[in-house]
Amino acid sequence: MKARPFLKWVGGKSQLLNQFEDYYPRELQNRKIQKYFEPFLGGGAVFFEIMQRFDVKMAYLSDINKDLILTYWVIQQNVEHLIDILYNYQKKYDATKQEDRYALFLAVRAQFNEERFEINYDYLCDDWIERAAQLIFLNKTCFNGLFRLNSKGGFNVPFGKYLNPTILDEANIRSVSKLLQKADIRIAPYDECLQNIDNQSFVYFDPPYKPISKTASFTAYTGNEFGDAEQIKLAQFFNQVHIEKGAKLMLSNSDPKNENPNDNFFENIFINHQFHRVSANRAINSNGEKRGAINEIVITNYQYEPQALALHF
Numbered sequence: 001m002k003a004r005p006f007l008k009w010v011g012g013k014s015q016l017l018n019q020f021e022d023y024y025p026r027e028l029q030n031r032k033i034q035k036y037f038e039p040f041l042g043g044g045a046v047f048f049e050i051m052q053r054f055d056v057k058m059a060y061l062s063d064i065n066k067d068l069i070l071t072y073w074v075i076q077q078n079v080e081h082l083i084d085i086l087y088n089y090q091k092k093y094d095a096t097k098q099e100d101r102y103a104l105f106l107a108v109r110a111q112f113n114e115e116r117f118e119i120n121y122d123y124l125c126d127d128w129i130e131r132a133a134q135l136i137f138l139n140k141t142c143f144n145g146l147f148r149l150n151s152k153g154g155f156n157v158p159f160g161k162y163l164n165p166t167i168l169d170e171a172n173i174r175s176v177s178k179l180l181q182k183a184d185i186r187i188a189p190y191d192e193c194l195q196n197i198d199n200q201s202f203v204y205f206d207p208p209y210k211p212i213s214k215t216a217s218f219t220a221y222t223g224n225e226f227g228d229a230e231q232i233k234l235a236q237f238f239n240q241v242h243i244e245k246g247a248k249l250m251l252s253n254s255d256p257k258n259e260n261p262n263d264n265f266f267e268n269i270f271i272n273h274q275f276h277r278v279s280a281n282r283a284i285n286s287n288g289e290k291r292g293a294i295n296e297i298v299i300t301n302y303q304y305e306p307q308a309l310a311l312h313f
């Protein structure tokens, strides 16, 4: 069974995978790419696609969200124990009347927040497995699968009121675990991936979006801002990897031209790279009520060669 992302994640790329196909480097087909990097991992939609479609030896996955990475580690190393706990969460949620589910959600959220001070992220232990189960439970039952922390680092997303959420998808989570055996997974800022990159690497950067309108606020993933200064630093890093490593690089972001066709923010910081545009259906204001088709940009440090890829697919 094909493994799919096991979390809903803001900015998830599942809906864009068909359009992304055109922009992957053609070296993926002839096994010239041996390592895949995703340093803004989130839900990992592109990781799941690349590793199951192409013959890549190893994936290097990282994110600064500690609890997200802890959950990947648990799935990688102790999936059966996690499944047992999630099974109990699913049973409990299903057996609870809709009006009482809010209290159940609040209790798990409070526990998740209280226990954050006691977790040692260095060593796998039973506490991790319980915490990974809590994160998956909260992700499936909170509003829109958001992961948002308050200023004290507490998870504060409200209840999602879903009638039949799938808290445990047993077959998928086992497939994910299998696929993660080929992954090196770390809690790390994106620039720490540099040391392992070589000229047989493909790196996909999916940073928090540059907000597409004044009311949009997609940047609050972990309490850390990813504003214009961070976007510029990332562009400098992209250039550094391009020059020093000879790796294939791809980066996606929101397109400021949706709001203002004359906004050349990304063109000014990614000079001499290839720009492409794909169409996404996204929430376009902060409360997520207004949705619409908007462009997103894809930037590559290699030429777009659709015909070579067409032969493969």
Ligand SMILES: C[S@@+](CC[C@H](N)C(=O)[O-])C[C@H]1O[C@@H](n2cnc3c(N)ncnc32)[C@H](O)[C@@H]1O
Residues within 6 Å of the ligand: 009, 010, 011, 012, 013, 014, 039, 040, 041, 042, 043, 044, 045, 046, 062, 063, 064, 065, 188, 189, 190, 191, 206, 207, 208, 209, 221, 222, 224, 226
């Ligand atoms: C757009 S999301 C990734 C979406 C993901 N690729 C998917 O398909 O679901 C951005 C991720 O970057 C992470 N992040 C934010 N700042 C970071 C940094 N400086 N270094 C590494 N990861 C960071 C966030 O925790 C978040 O998970």
